[in-house]
Amino acid sequence: MSFADRYIERNINSAPFVTEAPRPQLRMVVVVPVYNEPELCRMLNSLEACNAPAGGVEVLLVINESEIAPAEAIAQNNKAQAEVAGWKQQHPACFFALHIIRPKAFRRKHAGVGMARKTGMDEAIRRFGALDRPDGILISLDADTLVAANYFTQLEKSFAENPRAVGATICFQHRIDELDNARQREGMHLYELYLHYYKQALAFTGFPHAIYTVGSAFAVRAEAYVKQGGMSKRQAGEDFYFLHKLTAMGPIVEINSTAVYPSARLSNRVPFGTGPSLQKWVDGDESLRHTYAFSAFADLHSFFQLIPGFWQKEFDARQLPPSVADFVLADGLPDIVAEIRRNSASAEAFEKRFFGYFNAFKILKFLNYAHLRHYAFQDLQQAVVQLQEALG
Numbered sequence: 001m002s003f004a005d006r007y008i009e010r011n012i013n014s015a016p017f018v019t020e021a022p023r024p025q026l027r028m029v030v031v032v033p034v035y036n037e038p039e040l041c042r043m044l045n046s047l048e049a050c051n052a053p054a055g056g057v058e059v060l061l062v063i064n065e066s067e068i069a070p071a072e073a074i075a076q077n078n079k080a081q082a083e084v085a086g087w088k089q090q091h092p093a094c095f096f097a098l099h100i101i102r103p104k105a106f107r108r109k110h111a112g113v114g115m116a117r118k119t120g121m122d123e124a125i126r127r128f129g130a131l132d133r134p135d136g137i138l139i140s141l142d143a144d145t146l147v148a149a150n151y152f153t154q155l156e157k158s159f160a161e162n163p164r165a166v167g168a169t170i171c172f173q174h175r176i177d178e179l180d181n182a183r184q185r186e187g188m189h190l191y192e193l194y195l196h197y198y199k200q201a202l203a204f205t206g207f208p209h210a211i212y213t214v215g216s217a218f219a220v221r222a223e224a225y226v227k228q229g230g231m232s233k234r235q236a237g238e239d240f241y242f243l244h245k246l247t248a249m250g251p252i253v254e255i256n257s258t259a260v261y262p263s264a265r266l267s268n269r270v271p272f273g274t275g276p277s278l279q280k281w282v283d284g285d286e287s288l289r290h291t292y293a294f295s296a297f298a299d300l301h302s303f304f305q306l307i308p309g310f311w312q313k314e315f316d317a318r319q320l321p322p323s324v325a326d327f328v329l330a331d332g333l334p335d336i337v338a339e340i341r342r343n344s345a346s347a348e349a350f351e352k353r354f355f356g357y358f359n360a361f362k363i364l365k366f367l368n369y370a371h372l373r374h375y376a377f378q379d380l381q382q383a384v385v386q387l388q389e390a391l392g
Contacts, residue, residue, distance in 0.1 A: 004129030007226040012122050017101040018060070022127040027055025028152065028219075029127055030096075030139040031120035033113050034063045036073040037143040040080045041087050046146040048094050053152040057096035058127065061143075062120040064103055066111030113215065114238030118231035125222060125230075134223035135159075140239070142216035144263035146175070154258035155219055166224035166250035167243065170217040171259040179264055187281035188264040190288040190380060197384050201297040204390060206304035207363065208355055209247035215239035217260045224249050244360040293378040294386040296370045299323045300363065310337055311350040323374040327366050333358075 030047070034040060040061070047059060061084060063077050081100060088098050101123060106115050121138050128136035137159055141147070148154075158168055174192055179185045195212065203210035212218075218239065225231075228246050232238040246252060264278070281288050299321035306319055315337040317325045328334070336357060344350035371377060 002129040002132045003134040003223055004125050004132075004226055007230065008122075008126060008129060011230055012126070014103070016126055017103070017119075017123050018099045018127070020097075020099070022058065022130055023056045023097065024131065025056035026058060026127060026131060026133070026136065028053065028057045028137045028139055028155065029124035030057065030059045030141050031117060031124055032059065032061050032141045032143050033116035033120065034061050034077070034080060034143045035065060035113070035116065036076045037080055038076060040143050041083055043141070043143055043145060044084070044087055044091075044098070047096065047151075048091060050147060050149055050151050051153045052095040053156040055156060057152060058124075059096050059098045060101055060120045060123055061099070062101045062103070062116045064111075064116040064119070065105050066108055067105040068108050069105065069111075110233050112234070114232050114234040117215070117238060118233055121225060121231050125226060128222040134221070134226075136222040137219050138222060138225055139219040140215055140217075141260070142262060145216040146261040148258045148260070150258045151260070154255060158253060158255045158257070159219075159221070162251070162253050164251055165221070165253045167218060167220040167246050167252045168255050169212045169214070169243070169252060170219070171254075171256045172212070172214050172217040173259055173261055174264040175261050176264050181282070184264070184278060184282055187278050187288055190281075191277055193384065194288070194291055194380060197291060197380065197387060200391075201292075201294065201383075201387050202360075202363070204387060205297050205300040205363075207300070207360075209244065209252075209360060211243060211247065211252050211254070213240040213243045214262070216262050218243060220246060240360075247360075248356055289380055290377040291380045291383050292367045292371065293375040294383045294390070295378075296323060296367055296375050297387075298390070299370070300366070303328075307351060307354055308347060310354075311341065311344070311347040314338075323370040324366070326373065327369050330369075331362075 032043070044059075063081055065074055065077055081102060084098070084100055088094075101120060103119055106112075117140060121140075124136075124138050128134070137155065139155065155168070155170070159165060162168075174188055176185055176188045176192075179188065195214070199210055199212050215238070224246060228242070228249055232241045234241060243252065277288060302321050303324045315334045317329055317334065320328065337354070340350060340353045340357065344353055
C-alpha cells in the first residue's frame with residue numbers, strides 16, 4: 001500500500017491527467033498554474049537552463065480557467081497549450097519530463113490559483129504514490145517566474161541536508177529591473193519591503209513559525225503534503241494558509257542559496273496579492289507606504305516572553321500590554337491556556353500547544369484588532385527602521 005493511497009481515495013475524484021508512468025528516478029515535481037499567460041515558454045527556458053539534479057524531475061503545467069472565463073483568456077490558454085506542445089518537440093533532450101494538465105473549466109465558486117495549484121499538486125502525489133516515494137519533493141512555481149541556474153540542485157541539497165524538514169521556502173526577488181514605469185518600480189520596492197518587514201517582525205516577536213509565504217517560492221515533501229490534507233482551494237492566499245498549517249508538522253527551512261524571480265507586473269487575476277496591490281498603487285492608492293505598526297509586534301514580543309511562565313502559574317492578563325490584554329480576554333485565552341496546561345506533560349509540550357493555538361492566523365487577527373483600537377498604521381520605512389534598531 002502506498003503512502004498516498006488513502007489521501008488519493010479521499011481527496012481526488014478525477015481520473016489521472018498524466019497517463020504516462022513516472023520514471024523510477026523521479027524525485028521532484030514542479031507544479032505551475034497557468035491562466036491567460038503570454039510568456040509561458042520564457043519560464044520553461046529558465047527551467048531548462050538550470051543545472052540538472054541527480055534525481056529525476058517532472059514539470060506539470062496546469063492550464064486552467066473558470067466556467068465564466070472571458071473568451072480572450074480561454075483563447076490565450078489554447079495558444080499556450082499549443083506553444084508548450086511545440087516547445088516539447090523542440091527540446092527533446094530536456095532533463096525534465098514536461099506534462100500539460102488541462103482540467104475541465106473550474107466551477108465559479110472554486111476557480112482560481114488555489115484550485116489550480118491543488119490540482120497539480122494532487123497529480124504530483126499520484127506520481128509519487130505510484131512509486132511509493134513519500135520523500136518526493138513538490139515544488140510550487142508560477143508561470144511568470146524565472147529561476148536561478150542552481151534552483152534544482154540547491155533544493156535537492158537542502159532537503160537532503162535537512163531530513164526532518166517538511167518543507168522549504170525559497171529566496172525571491174521580483175524582477176523590478178524590467179519595469180519602465182517609475183511609479184510601478186517604487187510600488188514593487190515597497191511591496192517587497194513589506195514582505196520582508198512582516199516576516200522579520202514576526203520572527204522578532206519570538207513566534208517560532210515566522211516564514212515567507214510566496215506561492216512561487218516554496219516546496220513540500222510529498223508525505224507532509226498528504227498528512228497536512230493537501231493544498232487549499234482558496235482563490236488567493238492559498239500559499240499563506242497552506243504553509244502556516246504545514247508548520248504544525250515540522251520544520252520549514254529557508255533556502256537562500258538559490259532564488260526565484262517573480263514578475264513585477266500588474267494583475268487582476270486574484271483578489272489580493274502582488275498584482276492587485278501594484279495595480280491599486282499605479283492607480284493612485286498610497287496604502288503600500290503604510291503597514292502594521294512596529295509597536296504592535298513589540299507588544300507581541302512582550303507577551304510571548306511571558307509564555308514559558310504560564311506553564312507553572314495562572315495566566316494573568318494584567319502583565320500584558322493593553323493591546324494584547326484586550327485581544328486575549330475577548331478571545332477567551334485564559335481558559336484556553338488553562339486547558340493547554342492540563343493537557344501538556346512538559347513546558348516544551350505546553351509551548352508547542354500554545355503556539356498551535358496562537359498561530360499565524362491568530363496573530364493576523366490580533367494585528368487587525370490592535371489597529372482598530374490601539375494603533376494607527378505606520379509609515380513602512382519608519383517601521384523598518386524601528387525593527388532594525390530593535391534587532392540591533
